[in-house]
Amino acid sequence: MGKVIVITSGKGGVGKTTTVANIGTGLAMLGNKVVVADADIGLRNLDVVMGLENRIVYDIVDVVEKVCRLKQGLIRDKRYEGLYLLPAAQTKDKSAVNPEQMLELCNELKEEFDYVLIDSPAGIELGFQNAIAGADESIVVTTPEISAVRDADRVIGLLEAKGLNSPKLIINRIRPDMVKKGDMMNIEDMIDILAIDLLGVVPDDEAIVVATNRGEPVVVNESALAGKAYNNISRRIIGEEVELLNFKQEEGKFSKIMKILFSK
Amino acid sequence: MTQDLVVFKGTQDGVYIYIREGSFDSIKEELDIKLRKSGAFFKGGKIVDFKGKRLSSNELEELKDIVKDKHHLKIVERKKVKEKDFFTGIKEGMTKFVKTTLRSGQSIEYKGNVVIFGDVNPGSIVISGGNIVVLGSLRGVAHAGCSGNKNAIVAAFSLQPSQLRIADLIARRPDEDIEEPKWPEIARIEGNEVIIERYLPKK
Numbered sequence: 039m040g041k042v043i044v045i046t047s048g049k050g051g052v053g054k055t056t057t058v059a060n061i062g063t064g065l066a067m068l069g070n071k072v073v074v075a076d077a078d079i080g081l082r083n084l085d086v087v088m089g090l091e092n093r094i095v096y097d098i099v100d101v102v103e104k105v106c107r108l109k110q111g112l113i114r115d116k117r118y119e120g121l122y123l124l125p126a127a128q129t130k131d132k133s134a135v136n137p138e139q140m141l142e143l144c145n146e147l148k149e150e151f152d153y154v155l156i157d158s159p160a161g162i163e164l165g166f167q168n169a170i171a172g173a174d175e176s177i178v179v180t181t182p183e184i185s186a187v188r189d190a191d192r193v194i195g196l197l198e199a200k201g202l203n204s205p206k207l208i209i210n211r212i213r214p215d216m217v218k219k220g221d222m223m224n225i226e227d228m229i230d231i232l233a234i235d236l237l238g239v240v241p242d243d244e245a246i247v248v249a250t251n252r253g254e255p256v257v258v259n260e261s262a263l264a265g266k267a268y269n270n271i272s273r274r275i276i277g278e279e280v281e282l283l284n285f286k287q288e289e290g291k292f293s294k295i296m297k298i299l300f301s302k
Numbered sequence: 303m304t305q306d307l308v309v310f311k312g313t314q315d316g317v318y319i320y321i322r323e324g325s326f327d328s329i330k331e332e333l334d335i336k337l338r339k340s341g342a343f344f345k346g347g348k349i350v351d352f353k354g355k356r357l358s359s360n361e362l363e364e365l366k367d368i369v370k371d372k373h374h375l376k377i378v379e380r381k382k383v384k385e386k387d388f389f390t391g392i393k394e395g396m397t398k399f400v401k402t403t404l405r406s407g408q409s410i411e412y413k414g415n416v417v418i419f420g421d422v423n424p425g426s427i428v429i430s431g432g433n434i435v436v437l438g439s440l441r442g443v444a445h446a447g448c449s450g451n452k453n454a455i456v457a458a459f460s461l462q463p464s465q466l467r468i469a470d471l472i473a474r475r476p477d478e479d480i481e482e483p484k485w486p487e488i489a490r491i492e493g494n495e496v497i498i499e500r501y502l503p504k505k
Contacts, residue, residue, distance in 0.1 A: 092477075134356070139358070
């Protein structure tokens with residue numbers, strides 16, 4: 039029996055979809071059977087980020103309404119065996135499914151897969167309720183901005199109210215140089231407010247923009263710092279003890295890069 | 303008073319039951335109450351189908367049970383009109399003209415041919431029983447001959463769909479980057495494959 043993990047944030051644009059694509063791929067690279075499901079009906083993106091848009095025939099709404107079988111709705115990833123995508127519908131909206139149906143779907147999925155990752159839409163309305171309905175665990179993504187942290191705090195409260203205790207935190211798009219100058223919130227400040235376990239820190243990395251536009255998760259790129267961060271997160275999820283990409287270590291790497299750049 | 307969840311509508315074919323969005327339990331309850339109140343009125347009539355809210359097959363069965371077993375009304379299954387709908391007017395026939403660009407999430411579905419004066423963006427879908435002609439760029443999904451006509455074609459000024467379906471064949475855009483077409487192209491079925499060729503033969 040697998041685990042259903044919902045990835046959510048409250049605020050939009052903090053990197054939920056990117057996180058789902060990368061952790062999903064990362065877990066599959068470690069040999070797990072994984073399905074990533076897009077619960078953002080009407081504004082689907084996960085298929086595009088994973089580069090699988092052109093393969094969509096059926097979607098999550100078709101599966102839930104039993105227009106097709108579950109197997110028909112799942113799209114196999116082009117790079118990793120054992121990784122599947124369940125895309126959202128684009129021409130419908132969040133009310134096309136309800137939480138009971140999502141719960142049933144999640145239960146069916148976790149029979150077959152080791153990990154079921156649900157990409158939640160932004161907001162805390164029906165779409166969010168759908169996304170968390172069948173979840174066993176949750177991951178909250180935030181960026182080092184007061185607004186994102188505020189929304190993350192709200193979402194953590196909602197998750198706990200729904201019985202999803204101890205959500206894990208991913209801090210995305212941190213810029214060590216700015217934190218050092220005191221222009222950006224630092225990790226300790228955020229954990230101080232949110233008071234949940236830190237699952238990982240992902241630096242702001244141009245490689246992510248490049249990878250996303252290419253439809254190829256950055257985690258496959260081992261030389262990218264963000265790729266390494268996602269790899270570490272995936273390993274932590276399967277229970278390995280991996281040291282957090284320590285802030286100072288990152289700083290070291292960044293300053294190295296800076297030195298190379300400016301030594302010319 | 304809230305809006306009725308269950309409404310009966312008589313048509314030429316028989317009585318349709320319209321279901322509005324709402325919790326399934328209240329729908330069942332309301333259907334039951336309404337049939338009890340006015341069941342005699344429908345006696346002998348034919349219930350043709352349920353319309354409105356999307357129902358899962360289980361939910362549909364439950365509603366049918368209420369109508370059939372509890373109130374002893376006949377449900378006449380609609381004949382599979384889909385097969386009769388096979389669209390033949392590919393050379394000359396019904397055509398819908400759409401004077402707008404289709405954006406992500408928008409869709410056009412029509413029994414006959416479809417002509418679009420605009421682009422078809424990624425994330426949108428055009429489903430047509432006949433041909434699809436796009437006077438613009440086709441970057442979304444196009445399904446021509448959806449009722450089974452394999453002679454249907456898809457043509458566009460710039461033909462670069464994420465997915466192309468003709469009748470029951472599905473072709474998808476290659477994963478590698480491909481060059482943008484510089485001229486209008488037509489997609490059609492040849493043998494058992496979807497092929498794409500230049501609209502104008504070389505001069």
